[in-house]
Amino acid sequence: MHKFPSSVALTSALKPERPVIGVRPHAAGRAARWFLANFPGDVAYAYKANSSVFLLGSLYGAGIRHFDVASLAEIEDAATIPGARMHFMHPVKSREAIRRAYSEFGIRSFSLDTEDELRKIQEETGNARDLALFVRIAVPAKNSRMPLERKFGIAGAKAARLLVKTRQVAKELGLCFHVGSQTTSPEAYVNALREAGKLIAKAGVVLDRLDVGGGFPSVYDEHRPAPLADFMAAIRATVEEMPIGNHCRLMCEPGRALVAEAESLIVRVTARRGHELFINDGSYGSLFDAAHMGFNFPVRMVGQTDGEALVPFAFWGPTCDSIDHMKGPFMLPGRIREGDYIEIGNTGAYGRSIAGGFNGYGVFEEAILTDEPMLSMYAPQPGAAETQGAEQAQA
Numbered sequence: 259m260h261k262f263p264s265s266v267a268l269t270s271a272l273k274p275e276r277p278v279i280g281v282r283p284h285a286a287g288r289a290a291r292w293f294l295a296n297f298p299g300d301v302a303y304a305y306k307a308n309s310s311v312f313l314l315g316s317l318y319g320a321g322i323r324h325f326d327v328a329s330l331a332e333i334e335d336a337a338t339i340p341g342a343r344m345h346f347m348h349p350v351k352s353r354e355a356i357r358r359a360y361s362e363f364g365i366r367s368f369s370l371d372t373e374d375e376l377r378k379i380q381e382e383t384g385n386a387r388d389l390a391l392f393v394r395i396a397v398p399a400k401n402s403r404m405p406l407e408r409k410f411g412i413a414g415a416k417a418a419r420l421l422v423k424t425r426q427v428a429k430e431l432g433l434c435f436h437v438g439s440q441t442t443s444p445e446a447y448v449n450a451l452r453e454a455g456k457l458i459a460k461a462g463v464v465l466d467r468l469d470v471g472g473g474f475p476s477v478y479d480e481h482r483p484a485p486l487a488d489f490m491a492a493i494r495a496t497v498e499e500m501p502i503g504n505h506c507r508l509m510c511e512p513g514r515a516l517v518a519e520a521e522s523l524i525v526r527v528t529a530r531r532g533h534e535l536f537i538n539d540g541s542y543g544s545l546f547d548a549a550h551m552g553f554n555f556p557v558r559m560v561g562q563t564d565g566e567a568l569v570p571f572a573f574w575g576p577t578c579d580s581i582d583h584m585k586g587p588f589m590l591p592g593r594i595r596e597g598d599y600i601e602i603g604n605t606g607a608y609g610r611s612i613a614g615g616f617n618g619y620g621v622f623e624e625a626i627l628t629d630e631p632m633l634s635m636y637a638p639q640p641g642a643a644e645t646q647g648a649e650q651a652q653a
């Protein structure tokens with residue numbers, strides 16, 4: 259794969275007609291090293307966020323061995339990673355998926371949020387006694403861009419009952435939750451852990467595994483999330499208050515926080531109409547979050563100079579569909595015109611993994627970029643060593 263020191267070098271060499279995913283494997287490696295050094299337990303990468311081999315290689319090289327998988331296809335893919343420890347953390351699985359996960363792929367870790375799912379897991383694993391079973395509880399989403407609690411999770415007396423039933427058949431009883439993706443303040447984890455503590459006490463069960471899920475933030479616009487170190491400190495402190503023993507092993511499942519800043523998307527302007535730019539990727543491609551979740555990805559015109567005056571633009575994607583629209587505002591130089599390239603930063607999480615091929619689009623070039631991400635939760639200050647980058651994330 260081509261390697262370039264910047265998006266400027268990339269576009270002048272390739273003059274790409276198609277959108278280009280600029281991969282920064284070093285950024286994924288740095289994020290993974292930070293999590294491994296600072297999270298007090300296992301770090302399971304949420305495979306769904308991005309399964310590019312360049313990023314997976316970098317995460318693996320940094321020491322990631324645990325993977326949160328959500329489907330048979332992801333399992334088949336992740337099974338090629340040497341020594342991968344997979345956790346099947348989708349609370350609703352088909353019988354075939356459970357059966358094959360257990361017998362073919364050696365998966366022993368499953369999540370569930372109903373008694374029906376517990377029964378399915380027991381039946382499809384032949385009443386296995388070697389399972390780590392995580393009861394997923396519903397927790398309120400606080401400062402999250404993508405709440406998940408309406409879809410999954412069990413609460414109250416039902417949750418306590420399910421914890422007891424699961425304890426009776428599990429080798430290791432776990433509890434898990436997801437505070438919602440792109441959660442920007444640590445209180446969400448504090449609230450969720452307190453809720454978990456109440457349920458454990460109510461059920462009167464000994465817990466072996468506690469999984470705080472994903473949801474850790476990346477950075478997209480000028481509203482910077484709290485530093486990741488604050489999340490770690492809040493998790494450590496709240497876990498100390500919980501009715502669990504020292505043997506209880508912690509896990510987290512970050513997706514976005516490990517890979518978002520490890521890719522940029524380089525698009526070309528196909529047309530300009532006033533303050534609206536037609537670009538060659540969009541909501542049916544890797545910009546779903548910009549269109550449907552209102553993510554304001556960082557942007558720069560390739561070749562933009564420092565200090566240049568910027569004006570707001572909205573984007574139209576390449577398909578015929580009028581919902582293929584990203585309202586932004588995306589701040590770019592007023593001189594931008596047809597044929598110019600734009601680097602859209604921090605698209606590494608749920609960008610290419612969501613992209614489809616509607617209208618014949620959704621085909622990308624790929625190249626490695628060796629420069630820094632446009633925005634970073636981990637980047638070192640200029641001139642500082644990388645370990646100081648971790649300190650900056652803690653500051």
Ligand SMILES: Cc1ncc(COP(=O)(O)O)c(C=O)c1O
Nearest residue numbers: 304439472473474511512513514
């Ligand atoms: C079970 C589970 N774990 C982890 C993740 C990763 O979340 P994030 O990318 O917000 O860290 C998700 C995302 O949907 C999920 O459903």
